Amino acid sequence: MLRRLQQAANLLGGGLFLTLFVVFIVQIVARFGFNKPLPWTDEAAVILYVWVILWAAAAVVPEREHVVFDLVWNSVGYRARQAMRIVGNLLVGGLALVAIPASWDYVHFMNREGSPVLGISFMWIFLPFVLLLIALVIRCSWAIWNSVLGIGLETELRL
Incomplete structure (x- = not known):
């Protein structure tokens, strides 16, 4: 079950990145090939970039791949x-847990405004930030549980 969820998250992340790439190519061709810039491509690229980065940090990039500072970690005992x-x-x-309610309130409040060109509600644009906070709480809780059990302490620290 967990493996299928991870595959679905990876597929969604890959689809978002592919869509961003296609929008970027359309933007370049329209601007430099036809000398007719398309306003929607600028906005779509920014929205997709936000989604790609936040979704990847929340659901795609494994904990062991995050950047860590481990000089002290490697020099101390168990x-x-x-x-x-x-x-x-x-x-x-x-x-992250403390930030979730206020972040959700703000993201939900932004439902009243839409993006200038595409008209997409800002709530949907910034929703991945709340998902990132939830993922952080879950990952940190899991890491604490594993630490209490003594799992993963002999290798590098991965927050």
């Missing part, structure tokens, strides 16, 4: 790593 991982994930996950 118990210190366990404490560092728990405290770090408590901070990140806790801040």
